[in-house]
Amino acid sequence: MRVAAIGLLGALTCAPAFAGQDLRITQLQRCGDLFARDRLTWCLHASGLPEAQVGLQLAGKPLRAERVERDGQHLRLTLPAAEHESGPLWLEHDGQRSNPVWLSLGRSHVLAATADEVTENMDGLTTYVDLVSLIVEEDQDGLETARRLAEKYAAKVVGAIAPLNTYQLRLPVKNLTERDAMLLRLGNEVGVDAVVIEESAAESGEQEPDRERPQNREWAANRFLDAVDYYRERIPAKRAPIDTEPVRIGVIERAVDFDAPNFAAYLQPCDPAAGRTCLYARDADEPDSHGSSVSGILAARAADARDSGFLSALDAAGPGFEVIVDPNSDGGIAAKVAASVNLVEDGVRILNWSWGIHRIGTVDVDGEPVDSLLRSGIAMSGYEELLEEFFRWLRREHPEVLVINSAGNGSARSGRDDYRLPSSFITEQLLVVGGHQRNQRRDVPVEHPQHTTKRASSNLDMRVDITAAACTRAATPEPGRRGEVHCGTSYATPLVAGAVAAMLSINPRLEPEQVRELLRRSAMTIGRDSDFEAAEADDLTAPILPSERNDRLDDRDVGRSARLDMRKALELTVDSLRHER
Structure with missing residues (x-):
């Protein structure tokens, strides 16, 4: 259950953090309605959050209490887009600061597949089963086209790279055979330039x-x-x-x-x-x-x-x-x-x-x-x-x-x-x-x-x-x-x-x-x-x-x-x- 923050992430009744654990932000990404225009939401995961009050700073300015909710080590931030700019975000408590992370007001975000949403393809590579991205032709309204196709195929628009007219869909499929069949149909739709599938997890880098x-x-x-x-x-x-x-x-x-x-x-x-x-x-x-x-x-x-x-x-x-x-x-x-x-x-x-x-x-x-x-x-x-x-x-x-x-x-x-x-x-x-x-x-x-x-x-x-x-x-x-x-x-x-x-x-x-x-x-x-x-x-x-x-x-x-x-x-x-x- 999420509870509204009191004060600046005020007193909370969650389990205490591990003794001696330092305050660290380990995840920060967009969540909620990714297509909202006025109010943008981020989900933050931290380690070392204490029961007591914690301050949250964006570009050196404290965030107002009513804009933050908490569930254990998870925080949910909802900010009016017109009142903020992209900048470093960090937590503060009792003289300790967390690592600063960059909070971007940019609207581009795509979802990653969970462990049960991937499988191995014929090449032995791990691939996403139901998450794909559509690159829409430049002369088309990308979001409108993505939503039209999502409705046609009983899919859902879940992510976007709007400046590139690219939108991520979650398809109603359960295996690669169903996915590949739907990919062929989507790729032949009017207004679709290309379909992007993901293989493997995030890169480990070249080393x-x-x-x-x-x-x-x-x-x-x-x-x-x-x-x-x-x-x-x-x-x-x-x-x-x-x-x-x-x-x-x-x-x-x-x-x-x-x-x-x-x-x-x-x-x-x-x-x-x-x-x-x-x-x-x-x-x-x-x-x-x-x-x-x-x-x-x-x-x-x-x-x-x-x-x-x-x-x-x-x-x-x-x-x-x-x-x-x-x-x-x-x-x-x-x-x-x-x-x-x-x-x-x-x-x-x-x-x-x-x-x-x-x-x-x-x-x-x-x-x-x-x-x-x-x-x-x-x-x-x-x-x-x-x-x-x-x-x-x-x-x-x-x-x-x-x-x-x-x-x-x-x-x-x-x-x-x-x-x-x-x-x-x-x-x-x-x-x-x-x-x-x-x-x-x-x-x-x-x-x-x-x-x-x-x-x-x-x-x-x-x-x-x-x-x-x-x-x-x-x-x-x-x-x-x-x-x-x-x-x-x-x-x-x-x-x-x-x-x-x-x-x-x-x-x-x-x-x-x-x-x-x-x-x-x-x-x-x-x-x-x-x-x-x-x-x-x-x-x-x-x-x-x-x-x-x-x-x-x-x-x-x-x-x-x-x-x-x-x-x-x-x-x-x-x-x-x-x-x-």
Whole structure:
């Protein structure tokens, strides 16, 4: 039974929280009537809620008592849309704060299937039985069309990504035979562009274990600390200081473990206007979770500067970065797209997508089948249509936003649109990142092309724009203890995202294509002498062109793959300010 809050979530007669359990928000998502216009509802799950009064703050302002209901460790928030804006939400009690999570007033949300609403298909993949999404033709009223078809097929509209004219239906089916029969009928309806089915649960991310490589040596290959030093010294320089602007970064991940020392500081008040990096995320159970590692590369606060996140290391000079971690729900690819839409509407300039999928039948550069993150052909075609709608909307409504995506770890070709998503899309607003590792056989300077080598698992080819270090140390629950090293293109991606965020803080007028140009103009190289044959697996990225080296045909970098140089990218961004004057 739900009871209205008294005071600010006043005295309640529920079971006391586990002794010593910290106050944490573990879930926050839209619920109730997703299509309500004036009053929006969210369901929040927390751990450590006491019996006594608890405060609930949204963007630093307390929520009124009558807008909150409680049932045990669950809260239900109902807010007038006209009176609030998207912002960080947290709980307070007796001097303790919970982790801040991002509450978005964006209307895009899809449901995730429960354990008894999925089954295994003929390919051995877990698939949703009764939840599908309809992409409605652009000239149609999407909600009206979805409701008309729902009534015709005795279904129910339960979710939406309205800016993409996409609506989620719960079908009256009990097995895959019934579902697939209904999919055929829905797909042939007038006004329906495509039907999206979900396979597997939310992505675990693209990573692989590696316990041998020290993180600081890997990041040195991208001049990580050199970039931190340059930003700290050059931006506030007394003779010619640079005005910077705050940047929001959206990270499509599940959660971050705020019990880990690397993230504990974010349980305290954080004001980006004061030039601090702020992190908003749901709480995870494990410090070495994928979301913690990806987010940590941007925002970890470690005693050892070599393990700190890039943006948090800029706090002394930066304008204030906001890192928003949000998966929408565990509803697979559609949920990732829904979260991305909401975050873009909330002012995110960069989206970090450390995820991707391969079609069943994908083969690597050696002709062997790829066996990770697989989807069936029917699922891939639906995802391709959905992602195409997303990038079309992005180009039309938000041309300033850049999506930074991992190339993948299948040792396959990232640009094959029939076998790999989303990295295969050709658009100025998608930047694809491959992974490299330190060359253990050659002791050469960082600028040398053979200082690093292609990571054997990294996807490759002309569609990959740049590479970055693929290995990072996971957070741990104990201060001073260093975590195990995890590797994959998932962790190369936020290195590039962090560099881009710093670049945009210096010159917010840069367009996505200009960002790509500066990254590749500043890039160091990787690999042997010029080799344009992908069969040799040396073309890890699109080869550097003469136009990216001052139009010099004889430049030694021409033809090699591009390796992120974080410091040089910042230097060129500062130079770009002079060229605009």
